[in-house]
Amino acid sequence: MKRTxxxxxxxxxxxxxxxxxxxxxxxxxxxxxxxxxxxxxDVVTTGTFGAMCSSGAFLNFGHSEPPxxxxxxxxxxxxxxxxxAAVDAYLGATEPREDGSIEYGGANVIEELVAGKAVRLRATxxxxxxxxxxxxxxxxxxxxxxxxxxxxxxxxxxxxxxxTNSSERTLYTYMGKLLPRYGNATYSSAGQLSxxxxxxxxxxxxxxxxxxLGGAHGFVSWEGTQFKTNAAVLNGVPTGASRTLAVIGDxxxxxTEYVRAVSFNKYGLSLAVxxxxxxxxxxxxxxRCVSIRDEQIFAPILDYAVQSRTKTPIREVSYAExxxxxxxxxxKKVKTSALSSYYKARQIAEExxxxxxxxxxxxxxxxxxxxxxxxxxxLELHTREEVE
Amino acid sequence: MPVKKFLLTFDPDLVSEPITFxxxxxxxxxxxxxxxxxxxxxxxxxxALEGSGPQIQKAVKYLEDVGVAVQELKEYxxxxxxxxxxxxxxxxxxxxxxxxxxxxxxxxxxxxEKCIACGMCIDACPLGAIKLRAQA
Numbered sequence: 035m036k037r038t039x040x041x042x043x044x045x046x047x048x049x050x051x052x053x054x055x056x057x058x059x060x061x062x063x064x065x066x067x068x069x070x071x072x073x074x075x076d077v078v079t080t081g082t083f084g085a086m087c088s089s090g091a092f093l094n095f096g097h098s099e100p101p102x103x104x105x106x107x108x109x110x111x112x113x114x115x116x117x118x119a120a121v122d123a124y125l126g127a128t129e130p131r132e133d134g135s136i137e138y139g140g141a142n143v144i145e146e147l148v149a150g151k152a153v154r155l156r157a158t159x160x161x162x163x164x165x166x167x168x169x170x171x172x173x174x175x176x177x178x179x180x181x182x183x184x185x186x187x188x189x190x191x192x193x194x195x196x197x198t199n200s201s202e203r204t205l206y207t208y209m210g211k212l213l214p215r216y217g218n219a220t221y222s223s224a225g226q227l228s229x230x231x232x233x234x235x236x237x238x239x240x241x242x243x244x245x246x247l248g249g250a251h252g253f254v255s256w257e258g259t260q261f262k263t264n265a266a267v268l269n270g271v272p273t274g275a276s277r278t279l280a281v282i283g284d285x286x287x288x289x290t291e292y293v294r295a296v297s298f299n300k301y302g303l304s305l306a307v308x309x310x311x312x313x314x315x316x317x318x319x320x321x322r323c324v325s326i327r328d329e330q331i332f333a334p335i336l337d338y339a340v341q342s343r344t345k346t347p348i349r350e351v352s353y354a355e356x357x358x359x360x361x362x363x364x365x366k367k368v369k370t371s372a373l374s375s376y377y378k379a380r381q382i383a384e385e386x387x388x389x390x391x392x393x394x395x396x397x398x399x400x401x402x403x404x405x406x407x408x409x410x411x412x413l414e415l416h417t418r419e420e421v422e
Numbered sequence: 423m424p425v426k427k428f429l430l431t432f433d434p435d436l437v438s439e440p441i442t443f444x445x446x447x448x449x450x451x452x453x454x455x456x457x458x459x460x461x462x463x464x465x466x467x468x469x470a471l472e473g474s475g476p477q478i479q480k481a482v483k484y485l486e487d488v489g490v491a492v493q494e495l496k497e498y499x500x501x502x503x504x505x506x507x508x509x510x511x512x513x514x515x516x517x518x519x520x521x522x523x524x525x526x527x528x529x530x531x532x533x534x535e536k537c538i539a540c541g542m543c544i545d546a547c548p549l550g551a552i553k554l555r556a557q558a
Binding site for chain 1: 508509530545
């Protein structure tokens with residue numbers, strides 16, 4: 035059986051679409067089989083909420099009187115990149131405040147903006163004939179900014195490694211606090227609810243796909259940085275970090291329910307972003323993809339005591355085992371923690387489901403697919419001649 | 423039997439006093455030492471005492487009589503549910519499973535009665551949702 039985007043959207047507009055979350059569909063497929071489930075269900079919704087470091091926002095402040103070409107810009111003392119037109123800047127989530135604190139930075143400013151709070155804007159310039167002003171110190175908020183849109187070059191990782199620590203000391207990492215001697219293990223994927231694990235080949239997710247982003251409707255704009263397709267595959271899904279998305283959405287429509295600053299002690303800042311993607315059930319293959327379950331999705335256990343970009347996996351572990359609360363590492367029972375909130379992932383998948391059912395969220399056919407084949411290259415020390 | 427947690431602070435000259443021994447022997451209490459630190463300024467001892475209410479009271483009186491500062495720890499840390507996103511980072515950090523995930527709702531719950539006031543969870547929470555009660 036086949037279904038088109040048009041047919042699905044017509045049903046959504048009439049309020050007739052049958053929509054389930056990627057968690058709910060598992061039981062339906064188990065009970066009724068792929069064929070019947072495909073006939074009955076039009077859309078399956080996914081969700082994830084976790085730290086996504088490659089996030090940030092483009093801001094346009096408007097022109098001051100007299101006007102100014104902002105060269106250096108700070109928001110609540112956090113530097114923003116202003117090497118753009120006169121009053122445009124990009125604020126990165128992981129940028130720390132200039133006082134050396136790594137506990138407050140871009141992510142916090144973004145959260146405060148989303149919360150509707152005032153943010154102090156300072157800027158300096160060398161002054162030009164057309165932009166004579168040399169400094170400014172004022173307050174801005176989402177109400178005063180012309181544009182404020184999130185543009186995240188890498189979000190929604192399709193699977194990710196599990197972190198643990200074999201060393202004798204506590205490690206403070208972007209995967210959280212890792213206790214010595216395999217004292218714990220942390221993981222960061224919503225597994226069976228995660229968007230890209232439910233459409234592993236990205237048949238329905240590509241440039242132009244409408245998504246739920248931070249509480250607003252956003253879009254997939256490009257392949258995410260470090261997008262790669264050559265990870266090993268088991269049960270149809272990659273068994274390690276693989277595809278990623280670059281996404282865009284209006285900060286003015288977002289909610290702190292789904293956009294939160296996070297700070298990892300002795301590591302730094304990140305932004306927890308909520309992303310949800312509804313997947314159209316175009317055929318039985320698509321239904322087979324969305325019925326994936328935690329027992330079938332595996333991730334490598336990596337030892338973060340190895341200070342190298344190449345870490346040999348200790349073994350692969352399923353999300354069902356990770357979610358059970360403990361995993362076995364070399365015969366030791368090691369407690370697990372999720373960094374990605376399954377509670378929130380579920381909340382997002384439910385919210386997207388509600389919006390699709392209410393006709394508020396139409397599905398988009400992708401404008402262009404993301405690369406079918408791509409490898410992730412490392413950074414080597416090269417001479418000029420070697421790279422030209 | 424009720425279990426109560428106490429923080430005992432004492433001067434250097436009391437360090438050699440066998441207070442835990444006395445509490446077991448004289449007051450018939452079961453003692454679990456949660457934390458112990460001794461240096462040139464004296465000592466800090468965090469204990470969980472299990473025994474009858476009157477026996478615990480008598481033991482506390484004994485400690486105060488010998489000059490130990492006794493503070494009952496009713497609530498050492500507090501989880502701010504408005505900040506918590508229920509990720510679960512705290513769960514594997516806690517040595518006594520005071521944080522647990524409800525597998526139906528996937529909410530993270532904090533069980534104060536299990537907490538041994540080690541404080542390891544405080545700097546592990548990426549949302550800054552876990553604070554010492556004094557700061558909360």
